[in-house]
Amino acid sequence: MTTRREVLGIGSVVFACMWVGANGVEWPTAGRTIRTIFDNRFVEARTFAVAMQARGALAQGFRGDVTRFWQEVLRAEWARGSVPLAGMTSPGTLFCLERWAWDAGMRVVFRVDHQRMRDGSVNHHAASAVDLPAVQSVIREMGDDYPRYMANLLIADKYPQACCASASGVGAPPHRLDPLVTWVIAPLFRT
Amino acid sequence: MVMPPGLSATQWKAAQQEFRSAIGEDGLLLSDEDTVLYRDAYSAWWGEAEEKLVAAALVPRTLEQVQALVRVAAKHKIPLFPISTGKNLGYGGSAPNLSGSLVVDLKRMNRVIEVDDKRHFAIVEPGVSYFDLYAHIRANALNVWIDCPDPGWGSVVGNALDHGVGHTQGVYRDHFLSHAGMEVVLPNGEVMRTGMGAMPGAETFADFRYGYGPYVDGLFGQAGFGIVTKMGFHLMPPPEVALTRRVTALRTNDIVPLVEIFNELEHLNLIGMPIYESPMFEHQFTDPTLIKLAQAADWHDGKALDAYAVSNNISRWSVTFALYGPMETVEATWRWAKAKFTAAIPGARFDEVETLRFPLDDSQVEAIKHKVIVGVPNMNIFQLGARSAFNPHPFDGHLLFSPIIPKTGQAVLKAQRVFGDGMREMGVVTPYSYGPFTVPATWIPRAFAFTNGFPVSRSDPKVNKRSRETMRKLIDLGAQNGWGEYRATPLFQEQVMGTYSFNNNILRRFCEKLKDAVDPDGIMAPGRGGFWPTRFREGRS
Numbered sequence: 095m096t097t098r099r100e101v102l103g104i105g106s107v108v109f110a111c112m113w114v115g116a117n118g119v120e121w122p123t124a125g126r127t128i129r130t131i132f133d134n135r136f137v138e139a140r141t142f143a144v145a146m147q148a149r150g151a152l153a154q155g156f157r158g159d160v161t162r163f164w165q166e167v168l169r170a171e172w173a174r175g176s177v178p179l180a181g182m183t184s185p186g187t188l189f190c191l192e193r194w195a196w197d198a199g200m201r202v203v204f205r206v207d208h209q210r211m212r213d214g215s216v217n218h219h220a221a222s223a224v225d226l227p228a229v230q231s232v233i234r235e236m237g238d239d240y241p242r243y244m245a246n247l248l249i250a251d252k253y254p255q256a257c258c259a260s261a262s263g264v265g266a267p268p269h270r271l272d273p274l275v276t277w278v279i280a281p282l283f284r285t
Numbered sequence: 286m287v288m289p290p291g292l293s294a295t296q297w298k299a300a301q302q303e304f305r306s307a308i309g310e311d312g313l314l315l316s317d318e319d320t321v322l323y324r325d326a327y328s329a330w331w332g333e334a335e336e337k338l339v340a341a342a343l344v345p346r347t348l349e350q351v352q353a354l355v356r357v358a359a360k361h362k363i364p365l366f367p368i369s370t371g372k373n374l375g376y377g378g379s380a381p382n383l384s385g386s387l388v389v390d391l392k393r394m395n396r397v398i399e400v401d402d403k404r405h406f407a408i409v410e411p412g413v414s415y416f417d418l419y420a421h422i423r424a425n426a427l428n429v430w431i432d433c434p435d436p437g438w439g440s441v442v443g444n445a446l447d448h449g450v451g452h453t454q455g456v457y458r459d460h461f462l463s464h465a466g467m468e469v470v471l472p473n474g475e476v477m478r479t480g481m482g483a484m485p486g487a488e489t490f491a492d493f494r495y496g497y498g499p500y501v502d503g504l505f506g507q508a509g510f511g512i513v514t515k516m517g518f519h520l521m522p523p524p525e526v527a528l529t530r531r532v533t534a535l536r537t538n539d540i541v542p543l544v545e546i547f548n549e550l551e552h553l554n555l556i557g558m559p560i561y562e563s564p565m566f567e568h569q570f571t572d573p574t575l576i577k578l579a580q581a582a583d584w585h586d587g588k589a590l591d592a593y594a595v596s597n598n599i600s601r602w603s604v605t606f607a608l609y610g611p612m613e614t615v616e617a618t619w620r621w622a623k624a625k626f627t628a629a630i631p632g633a634r635f636d637e638v639e640t641l642r643f644p645l646d647d648s649q650v651e652a653i654k655h656k657v658i659v660g661v662p663n664m665n666i667f668q669l670g671a672r673s674a675f676n677p678h679p680f681d682g683h684l685l686f687s688p689i690i691p692k693t694g695q696a697v698l699k700a701q702r703v704f705g706d707g708m709r710e711m712g713v714v715t716p717y718s719y720g721p722f723t724v725p726a727t728w729i730p731r732a733f734a735f736t737n738g739f740p741v742s743r744s745d746p747k748v749n750k751r752s753r754e755t756m757r758k759l760i761d762l763g764a765q766n767g768w769g770e771y772r773a774t775p776l777f778q779e780q781v782m783g784t785y786s787f788n789n790n791i792l793r794r795f796c797e798k799l800k801d802a803v804d805p806d807g808i809m810a811p812g813r814g815g816f817w818p819t820r821f822r823e824g825r826s
Contacts, residue, residue, distance in 0.1 A: 160664055160668075161663040164664070165420065169416075184667075189326075190667050194438075
């Protein structure tokens with residue numbers, strides 16, 4: 095019987111190469127394991143990570159400051175090659191990773207912001223470059239269960255990827271309900 | 286597509302080919318997906334016609350390539366804008382002063398050339414970040430500290446050239462002050478070395494900064510006189526211990542003796558950076574009464590706020606700082622300091638925040654409360670909204686207004702009132718506006734930067750318009766009181782230079798003369814520092 099440990103060890107999350115955006119963003123090649131990171135201060139991010147791990151992704155948590163993950167893991171990996179990365183983090187963390195990714199020839203290719211409102215509901219806002227029907231239908235459905243929906247979407251057969259460089263957040267006024275963002279960073283394919 | 290100013294399409298095409306020959310095919314970035322990365326992520330003109338955009342990016346790897354590309358630019362009179370790692374967020378980022386400039390991105394020149402832990406210096410190229418230098422020092426088990434800003438991803442060279450600052454001892458946290466020696470490519474493509482670098486065979490490039498004759502290094506900071514390709518920096522030896530301690534004071538006017546004593550401690554080199562805070566700032570968000578008191582017309586006489594402080598047992602002022610050195614010495618200094626505070630400030634309280642004995646292992650480093658005080662670079666400032674007194678509105682970024690005021694309590698109280706009243710007149714009154722809880726930043730060892738931040742948005746131009754207007758009025762208001770900015774984003778550099786107006790703006794006129802002599806074709810970062818070469822000067826104030 096194949097154990098969960100064996101699945102996690104030998105399995106790989108494959109981003110099926112079903113769609114390439116008009117500005118030529120490369121999908122990860124089949125068979126490469128996707129690393130996922132999450133800010134473990136947030137229950138939503140932990141739920142997302144568990145959902146990703148259940149589907150064979152390698153998930154690594156950090157607490158607020160992404161410095162150590164950058165210094166001990168990502169810096170060397172991205173110096174060796176353009177390794178895609180997915181995550182659910184604060185927008186500030188994505189801002190940092192995005193800029194480091196530029197130096198490795200990668201871009202944010204998918205982004206959805208999740209803003210919890212004071213009444214407890216959650217607003218979801220896809221970056222305009224990927225705000226397409228496939229994503230919109232998921233957003234309409236997911237509500238509070240968005241961590242699992244986002245994990246499903248990232249491992250689904252089809253979802254759009256396009257260059258979301260310098261995409262804005264939802265631009266909400268200052269408040270104490272800080273947002274989260276689901277994202278993918280991947281190599282830039284040049285036509 | 287953005288074009289270099291004054292060039293025809295044919296000329297631009299020819300220049301592109303010459304740039305490729307100079308720095309290789311992969312050194313010239315023309316596509317939109319590459320040039321878009323050089324937009325200023327914190328631009329207050331984001332998406333509007335006035336936003337400054339680059340025509341292309343040049344990414345050299347060697348000094349020789351920098352020289353070659355400068356010669357091509359000079360031949361075609363194409364403006365260049367050098368950046369190191371392009372992380373100068375809040376003060377312009379990687380965008381030029383002049384649209385159509387070519388960014389010279391020095392990130393591939395990222396060698397740590399030398400670190401000496403007996404004479405305590407480093408020599409680095411511009412692409413070396415604080416993280417890189419820190420990693421190099423740790424990997425080689427070298428006995429030195431760095432001094433870094435918050436966040437730590439910026440360039441050691443780039444930060445110093447913009448008069449950037451850090452968090453440890455005074456002589457190290459003024460990053461331009463701590464440098465010694467430069468290598469610069471001039472607008473004609475020649476290489477100049479300054480200080481002891483001008484002496485062939487000298488081993489003291491990063492030791493003795495002055496060499497002989499006029500000290501020209503200042504021309505390459507916050508200005509466009511050359512591309513710096515190497516710099517030396519003095520580094521701090523690691524102390525035996527760092528004691529982080531805190532002093533709090535109850536009353537508004539306690540700020541006067543508080544600052545006097547901290548000045549004495551710092552100017553005797555007994556302590557590092559004193560970090561001023563107002564405990565009542567955060568308390569506003571749990572008690573609306575306090576907001577009303579802070580925004581009342583008579584807040585500045587301090588009576589109501591002092592009464593609130595006493596009845597709620599919240600201090601008006603808090604200063605956290607580090608003492609570095611041998612345990613015996615710093616403990617004695619702390620005792621001495623406490624006695625001075627106690628004598629001068631009735632009711633002063635003291636906290637022992639943290640005691641660190643070096644060296645530390647990785648888990649101990651991870652646990653440090655405020656890592657930059659001990660030279661550990663990090664990105665903590667970006668977590669969550671990174672909301673702080675200096676970045677009160679974490680939209681998509683911020684503009685920083687940083688006027689320099691004297692290091693006195695009286696100046697703090699006056700600046701609170703002047704800027705607070707100024708913002709009230711503009712109709713900008715929020716808990717984050719200037720007011721009784723605004724505290725000085727102490728990055729600069731011999732002056733206060735009375736910094737405040739204003740939001741920028743990549744989706745709402747109205748936010749940006751308001752921030753621009755607020756900044757412009759505050760710059761003028763500050764200048765009326767003799768409080769000039771120490772650093773500015775390109776958007777405001779001309780206005781700021783205009784406020785340094787002694788003797789009919791002789792400073793700017795002098796810089797223009799030098800510019801015309803050294804860079805007659807005006808190719809080197811035109812507009813940087815708020816003054817322009819001849820060909821772009823007409824029509825500007």
